[in-house]
Amino acid sequence: MLLSRPALGWNHSEIKWKSVETEHFIVHYNEGAADCAADAARIAEQSYGPITRFYNYEPSRKVHIILSDKEDVSSGETYFYLDKIEITATYMDFIFRGSTNWLENVITHEFTHIVTIQKAMKYPLRVPSLYVQVVSFEREKRPDVIIGYPNFQASYPIPGEVVPNWFAEGVAQFQSPEGRYDFWDSHRDMLLRVAVLSGGLLTLDEMGVFGKNSLGNELVYNQGFSMVRYIAERFGLDKLDELVAALSRPYRMTFYGACKSAIHMSDKELYREWKKDLESRYGVVAAGIEKSKVDGRLIAGNGFVNIYPVSDDRGGYFFLSNKGSSFLRMSLVHLKGNGKEERIAKHVTSQFSISPDGSRICYSKLTDENPYHYRLNDLFIYDMAAKKERRLTRGARAVSPAWSPDASKVACIVGCGCSRRIAIVDVSTGEMRYITELSRGTEYFGLSWGQGGILTSVLNGHSRDIALVNPANGTVERLVSTPADERDPVWDIDGGGFFYSCDRTGIFNIYHRSIGDSIDVMVTNCIGGAFTPSVSGSELVFSGYASSGYTVRAIDDWREVSRPMDSSNDDEELMRQRKEVVNTVEAFYFAKGPAAGRSMVGHDAGSSDSFSAGVESKKGSSVGASPVSRGGFDYTMIYLFPRFLIYEGKPRLGLFASSGEILGRQSFSAGGSINLDREFDANLAFEMRQFKPTFLFEFYRCRKYYSYVSEVETGESTEYYTRYDLWDVYFHTILEFGEPSLVKRNELDIRLNHGE
Template sequence: MGKLTTLLLVGLMLGWASASRAQNHPELEWEVVETEHFRIFYHEGLEGAAARAARIAEAAYAPLTELYGYEPDGRVRIVLKDHDDYANGAAFFYQDTIEIWATSLDHDFDLRGSSDWLRNVITHEFAHIISLGAARKGVQRVPALYLQYFGYQREKNRPDILIGYPDVIASYPVMGTVVPMWLAEGAAQYGTATTGHDRWDANRDMVLRSLVLADEQLSFEQMGVFGKQGFGNEYVYDHGFSLVRYIAETYGEEKVAELYRAASQWHTLAIDGACKKVLGKSADELYGEWIESMRQGYRAQVAALGPLREGERIVDVGFSNLRPRLAPNGEQLAYLSTRKRHHYPHGLIVRDLATGEEEVAAFPAAASTVDWSPDGRKLLFSRIDRADKYGSRQADIYEWDSAAAGPSFWRNMLWFVPAMVSGTGPDPPSVRRLTRGMRALYPTYSPDGEWIIFVQNKDTNNNLAMMRADGTDLRYLTHFADGTQLYTPRFSPDGRKLAFAIAREGQRDIAVVELDAGGDWTGGPSGQPSGLG
């Protein structure tokens, strides 16, 4: 009994230690570079990204400030960081501060097209700083007012009571900035006609077209808030971008800025009043004509395509199912799915196509590619797993072996309590980790199963790397340092060529290069393919 208690206590301590790790990076050295309008804070390894960020921010400054007629009082702070495989940006518009996670969104999210991520996210967040600054009703140090009135009973019979018991309490908050999410995110994606940092791509159009033709688009009220399940929050971005584009193209780009300035008036408590003042119609009328214009346009697109040919739907559970990969024998399908959860992450699912039975091979799995070994026994996948000692969560390569034995009863018992406390537990014997701290995406086997090639993400740059199937003998094939992004490498059947997608400044192309017997590029210096450097 004493030994069992000790084991449980150790397990609890392990669980708590894992759950309590915080994001702190004392190992990083930080620097700052100043421009006329910005201060760029960055850590070691991001020197090139900081220089590009400075150029991007200054290029966006004049178009956005001129459109909205607003300039910050001082330099805007931009904090660049790349210690997680995570893409995002945040604008703290009351502090004139922007925070950027530098990993490209292309690697983490499939419902938008390719873009120059650094240019996109910096311009997007700076557009928030300027547009929301223009919409602010008061001074920057007063984000809101809170009005409150107390009423008291009147005491008529006792002169010694100066004031009666409170019988009226009325409270009324007045926000300093009143901008719905569709307008905030739509305007930030649109920017101006000259910023060109983002674009209405086929992915966004596909999402909105599917919703509009099924009459399942968000209502005007739903467009105004986040907090939705599944892809609901992304729908707010898509709807907002489309509606702002409609306003700019139908009424003029300057009307977008005028909506923000109208929202800055204290008597404007909702966007409906701003729409009536600027566009001469209510928000509901604007919404109705925008939806009707899309419905007509999308119906015409579908009619021009002719008869619709539909395939057989294999899986209909989960709001996100992606990266399907058939086994070499064609009898199994591996894919990533959120299944019955209304949120990320995905799990790695293996489906028997004959019986329809499914197995959750591994959980969680990153939204990257999966690949079967040539013999169909193993699967490669990437996972962004538990945080390291500094709180960073980075992608590594894992291997699932269908022939491995399952976990023993005693192993399950030992880890039951720690897993319940921390929400995580050890992988089963069928899952093996091949890399640590590699930030590796898109793993794929060579045709003979001896090698694995993958994309390494670091310091806003992507590079191709190879290692043996057991994780040893690592070698780098490229050394890009200019923000180049790489995706989905695949060997030719004979193993002599390698095809992959490559993106620079938001333009994605396909590259095919030849490998020599030693695994190096032919026709160029070792480690860098000719014509791509």
């Protein structure tokens, strides 16, 4: 991305931005997100040294981090030419990856992109690419028409960097040995293991580009991370930096040459060796599981995501599915006992809950029905008899509802800044009461409310633990807390125990724990993975991962197949890696002193914009970082795009230039080309988005020499040589009524045009 664009996609000029500046970064944040900004500043500075030392490169300017906490959408994007990172504070709960501490991971990941891709650039930073272009036109027969329609156009970019996507994302996940907030977790291993064993690995060419469905795009990340780890383990850590440096050679147009230079084999040879190693290792794993495999029978598998299955006690099942979508757009569907499928609701964003009497379903959806059209999660209740939906909350930012045993209330998880807490909503009035405190860095996931209390999973650095929450006073008791990742707890039928998913063997399977004696038994034994269990009588239904993605599966009698848990099968290496990262995260929070874990009350918690980031500089001294309202504009450098054209059969030299304000409030672009006959074209555009409506100014100027033969003036055939000059000016006033997309814009453009 070259031109700066708004941090939230369209004109949100109502946002008041503040900034905090450290030695190497400027963190911009919306009012109310000061605590997240303070954490972001510390994390960025702590990541700076390890990443820049490992790749032997430092950005020439301060990196801008734009942190937004206005929407319930998780994202992280890097604009490496602009020295800009955009992230949201909302935790990314992604079904294809394990748990991480969001801010630490996303900032380090995106900053690694800045460092590695800038180092791999072949031209100066302000020259992103060169262009060779050809434009020709139809020949006109009428003398009063100067030029015909274009009949051929071609534009070939000579890029300033040729880093394949798999390598870019691989090193961003690998990060550095000194500073790492990510690791090869069980979800990543699951996706790769299943792809290898089912023959579904992406080819090397497919790994180089995105443009697939959500699962295919994730495999680019996944396989890239695995191959980067393979390079580091087989050839040495220093080879990653050598590969990045080799990509910066001006003559290098592919990854092939960089591979030959750094590790003395081609990229295709590297791929074959890596694939062979995976097939050998995963073949042994699969052979061991096949002897005692328990993965149930297939219930549903249309679409590549089918999760949170619940029996309707009549031979049918409710679950979330992305059937019909190439991405993670989930619908709540009811697969009836007769095989017919009914869609209950679209755009559902989390686990749903069925009322104890089976008459109502509560779920969360992402809506923009608020004054500024922010995308926020709210709770809805669907009456199955009336087939009508009722909205329960507005602007609550609530997900993962769970009905109380008496069906008068719904528990849910509410997001605020970099943390989440549990609240209870009165079903009749919509009144919300928070029962757990909001503590920075604490995240809750999934709820199951029974007579014994509310079961949930709590993020512990880079894994989750099972906890029991008292709905009356909000006290939290850890029930299952090991280095493994324990998640998706749900009460069993009589409330004497609960099911949960755990990756203690390196593969997620379903386990059951009895509350009284704390005895755990293993229920499933899958090659892929088993998640989100629920029970109806003796039948256990769950979401199992296989070659087609997440499917709904069932075990008729879970007690018949369960077995005692064997700790000798635990994956000690996985636990060691996870513990290292957890210790790093804990050290980060404890280093901040007593205020780090302070409780914050209310949705406006953390709105105070008075803090000192207290980050460490390279020399070890504390660098104060106080927030300020920046009245001016931080512009990017002016980026240049040289062009060589063949235009109407004549060579031309051209140049395009662009720059923009770092928060997307202003931008401009200019360009033009000229030939030896002094024919030229020039254009200029300037956009202002710090107000509503958006204002846009465009100017175009061109000159062309042409000749024609006429008998009108002299009565004889005379050839005339003429200079034609044109200028045109546009003023736009743009009123936006919705977020623009690649295929749709909902706006009113009032345009004034004058030209001669």
